[in-house]
Amino acid sequence: MSVAPTKTITYREAMREAIREAMLADERVFLMGEDVGAYGGCFGVSKGLLDEFGPERIRDTPLSESAFVGAGIGAALGGERPIVEVMTVNFCLLALDQIMNNAATITHMSGGQFAIPLVIRMTTGAGRQVAAQHSHSLEGWLAHIPGLKLLVPATIADARGMLGPALADPNPVLIFEHGSLYNLDGDLPTDLRTIDIERAAIRRSGSDVTLIAYGGTLPTALSAAEELAGAGIEAEVIDLRVLRPPDDRTIIESVTRTHRAVVIDEGWRSGSLAAEISARIMEQAFYELDAPVARVCSAEVPIPYPRHLEQAALPQPGGVLDEVRRMIGAPPDE
Amino acid sequence: MSDFVMPSLGADMEAGTVLEWYVKPGDTVKRGDIVALVDTSKAEIEVEIFDGGVIDELLVPVGERVPVGTVLATLHPVGAEVPVPVGATAAPMPAPAATAIAVTAPPASPAPAAAPIPVAAATAGTDHRIRVSPLARRAAAELKVDLSEVSGSGPNGAITKADVERARTGPEPPTPVERPPAPAPARATGDRHAAMRGAIGALMARSKREIPHYYLQLEIDVGRALDWLGDANLQRPMNERLLPSVLLLSAVARAAAEMPEMNGFWTDGAFRPGDGVHLGVAISLRGGGLIAPALHDADEKSLDEIMAGVRDLVQRARAGRLRSSEMSDPTLTVTNLGERGVDLVHGVIYPPQVALVGFGAVRERPWAIDGMLGVRPVVVATLAADHRASDGHAGGRFLTLIERRLQKPEDL
Numbered sequence: 195m196s197v198a199p200t201k202t203i204t205y206r207e208a209m210r211e212a213i214r215e216a217m218l219a220d221e222r223v224f225l226m227g228e229d230v231g232a233y234g235g236c237f238g239v240s241k242g243l244l245d246e247f248g249p250e251r252i253r254d255t256p257l258s259e260s261a262f263v264g265a266g267i268g269a270a271l272g273g274e275r276p277i278v279e280v281m282t283v284n285f286c287l288l289a290l291d292q293i294m295n296n297a298a299t300i301t302h303m304s305g306g307q308f309a310i311p312l313v314i315r316m317t318t319g320a321g322r323q324v325a326a327q328h329s330h331s332l333e334g335w336l337a338h339i340p341g342l343k344l345l346v347p348a349t350i351a352d353a354r355g356m357l358g359p360a361l362a363d364p365n366p367v368l369i370f371e372h373g374s375l376y377n378l379d380g381d382l383p384t385d386l387r388t389i390d391i392e393r394a395a396i397r398r399s400g401s402d403v404t405l406i407a408y409g410g411t412l413p414t415a416l417s418a419a420e421e422l423a424g425a426g427i428e429a430e431v432i433d434l435r436v437l438r439p440p441d442d443r444t445i446i447e448s449v450t451r452t453h454r455a456v457v458i459d460e461g462w463r464s465g466s467l468a469a470e471i472s473a474r475i476m477e478q479a480f481y482e483l484d485a486p487v488a489r490v491c492s493a494e495v496p497i498p499y500p501r502h503l504e505q506a507a508l509p510q511p512g513g514v515l516d517e518v519r520r521m522i523g524a525p526p527d528e
Numbered sequence: 529m530s531d532f533v534m535p536s537l538g539a540d541m542e543a544g545t546v547l548e549w550y551v552k553p554g555d556t557v558k559r560g561d562i563v564a565l566v567d568t569s570k571a572e573i574e575v576e577i578f579d580g581g582v583i584d585e586l587l588v589p590v591g592e593r594v595p596v597g598t599v600l601a602t603l604h605p606v607g608a609e610v611p612v613p614v615g616a617t618a619a620p621m622p623a624p625a626a627t628a629i630a631v632t633a634p635p636a637s638p639a640p641a642a643a644p645i646p647v648a649a650a651t652a653g654t655d656h657r658i659r660v661s662p663l664a665r666r667a668a669a670e671l672k673v674d675l676s677e678v679s680g681s682g683p684n685g686a687i688t689k690a691d692v693e694r695a696r697t698g699p700e701p702p703t704p705v706e707r708p709p710a711p712a713p714a715r716a717t718g719d720r721h722a723a724m725r726g727a728i729g730a731l732m733a734r735s736k737r738e739i740p741h742y743y744l745q746l747e748i749d750v751g752r753a754l755d756w757l758g759d760a761n762l763q764r765p766m767n768e769r770l771l772p773s774v775l776l777l778s779a780v781a782r783a784a785a786e787m788p789e790m791n792g793f794w795t796d797g798a799f800r801p802g803d804g805v806h807l808g809v810a811i812s813l814r815g816g817g818l819i820a821p822a823l824h825d826a827d828e829k830s831l832d833e834i835m836a837g838v839r840d841l842v843q844r845a846r847a848g849r850l851r852s853s854e855m856s857d858p859t860l861t862v863t864n865l866g867e868r869g870v871d872l873v874h875g876v877i878y879p880p881q882v883a884l885v886g887f888g889a890v891r892e893r894p895w896a897i898d899g900m901l902g903v904r905p906v907v908v909a910t911l912a913a914d915h916r917a918s919d920g921h922a923g924g925r926f927l928t929l930i931e932r933r934l935q936k937p938e939d940l
Binding site: 453480481482483484485486502505506510512513516520521 | 666682690762766768
């Protein structure tokens with residue numbers, strides 16, 4: 195394999211680069227949301243874009259998620275390619291009627307006459323001490339809705355590469371950016387042609403157990419896998435990348451090799467995305483399982499503000515290790 | 529030829545019942561392999577074999593109760609290069625010294641009573657449907673392995689694919705069908721509780737009858753240790769935090785390493801030091817009774833390792849899955865009754881050990897330091913020691929060493 199040229203960049207910059215590229219490539223693309231213009235976005239993603247593209251294409255909106263998400267749907271119906279930024283997934287609840295009753299249904303209800311090529315970006319997740327109303331992970335709820343596509347970039351390459359294909363998709367696409375990932379930095383391959391929005395990715399190969407994670411829990415899974423390797427247990431780590439529709443094939447193939455699975459999900463356990471993944475494994479790979487599928491999820495409380503309680507409420511590598519040890523037990527003999 | 533005999537799994541055991549054989553004639557075993565599950569009438573213990581070799585014959589069928597020392601199986605060395613085991617000539621001896629077994633406990637007098645042992649073992653699942661993972665069930669069908677003869681190592685004792693494969697390996701293809709089904713050994717929970725009380729009673733009575741106990745106590749200011757622990761825990765994620773009892777165990781283990789006369793056995797009228805500090809950790813069992821399995825080489829373990837080790841022992845003790853070496857190895861027992869809220873404990877030594885260290889509850893007390901009165905967290909450490917093996921002078925030094933260790937928690 196030849197070494198592709200790379201450059202070092204943060205997750206935040208990768209998102210910004212992706213927006214810039216899309217806007218330069220297609221004048222129908224514009225960005226809309228609270229404070230995305232003069233302020234540069236609540237998480238600094240759109241900093242500098244107002245100067246480059248002007249207020250027609252980098253549009254600050256009033257504080258009304260329902261209104262500006264609805265406006266985005268209208269623009270998409272009218273042939274534009276809007277990128278709507280919702281500050282956090284918690285606030286998308288104010289726009290849920292637009293997302294579910296309009297964006298996700300119009301193509302179906304119009305008998306395919308209208309496409310909704312809309313992208314909604316939102317921050318998700320906890321870990322930054324911004325308290326319950328800004329910290330929840332509601333991807334699992336949105337993944338329930340037919341008609342939507344849900345993407346979760348957990349790497350620099352995906353942050354940089356997922357937006358293009360999302361805008362090209364005729365259906366509404368939701369992109370979730372975990373707040374703890376914005377400062378992540380790393381090398382970006384300059385060749386992004388291989389970025390798809392269909393498949394899960396195996397971020398680490400292993401033979402003993404499959405750790406299934408996405409977004410903010412990918413670093414948790416990788417760190418647990420490192421520690422397990424020290425104990426002689428080789429964990430395979432799957433980054434789901436696409437929450438709806440999930441890539442069953444990659445998951446099932448991996449579980450068929452390892453015979454054990456732990457799903458790591460920052461959502462609450464009950465009715466979670468982890469529950470869905472676990473059910474799919476049971477449906478499609480029951481006779482491959484050598485232990486019940488385990489889940490490591492957030493504690494079922496509003497995410498607490500104090501740091502120690504917040505950390506205690508979130509999935510941690512230690513919790514993953516406990517589940518894996520329970521599954522595998524002490525090594526035989528020796 | 530060597531013999532595998534019914535081991536003495538604690539000073540109190542007279543007889544045991546083979547509940548399950550994990551090997552069959554022709555199987556190759558190596559030292560430390562778990563070869564059988566034995567019911568001591570109080571608990572089910574996985575028994576490790578001391579000598580490697582090839583199993584010739586299983587002499588005691590599943591379900592039969594035999595005295596300690598009875599030959600359970602014979603084995604011969606693999607090939608010529610394997611030396612004949614030392615205990616090869618051992619005939620069954622009246623004393624429970626099991627030459628072929630991983631038992632380091634010295635021969636005990638015939639008096640019954642043993643390690644207090646898990647009641648929970650009986651309810652660990654054998655009354656229910658066998659737990660088998662879907663993959664293991666499929667593998668068993670393909671490999672024609674009889675699942676009723678496989679023991680599970682998975683979660684909650686479930687049979688995994690690896691267990692099935694292990695059950696199948698051996699020079700000859702398995703012929704489980706030809707063997708009459710083993711009669712299900714009685715594992716009634718009803719009289720198990722009474723049996724355990726009886727065993728504890730007999731052992732403790734023997735201890736009080738034979739061992740001239742002396743008792744010492746020392747109040748220890750644990751303010752520094754707890755402050756240090758609090759700070760250390762702040763740096764740790766919730767699930768890796770240490771409990772104060774880990775500091776106590778570590779302090780005792782390290783002090784015992786310096787005081788060999790507190791760490792070992794009194795047998796045949798003489799003291800024999802332990803081959804390492806294997807702390808017996810007293811664990812009370814749900815439903816009554818207690819057990820004190822060994823935390824091996826505790827003086828060489830880090831605090832994290834002690835924490836993990838104790839957690840593992842408690843879990844397995846309550847699930848009834850302790851190993852024979854854990855039952856017979858402890859060289860010094862520690863009991864912590866502080867959680868029950870008592871101030872101090874005058875312990876009864878677990879024969880043939882020669883000492884027992886007890887801790888009461890940590891309490892805030894008025895405490896004079898440098899002519900000033902302050903309020904400090906204080907714990908009372910007690911020592912019950914065997915006067916045949918040591919004197920009060922040495923015992924006092926031992927407690928002082930423990931105290932000194934607790935003043936330097938960063939070195940634990």
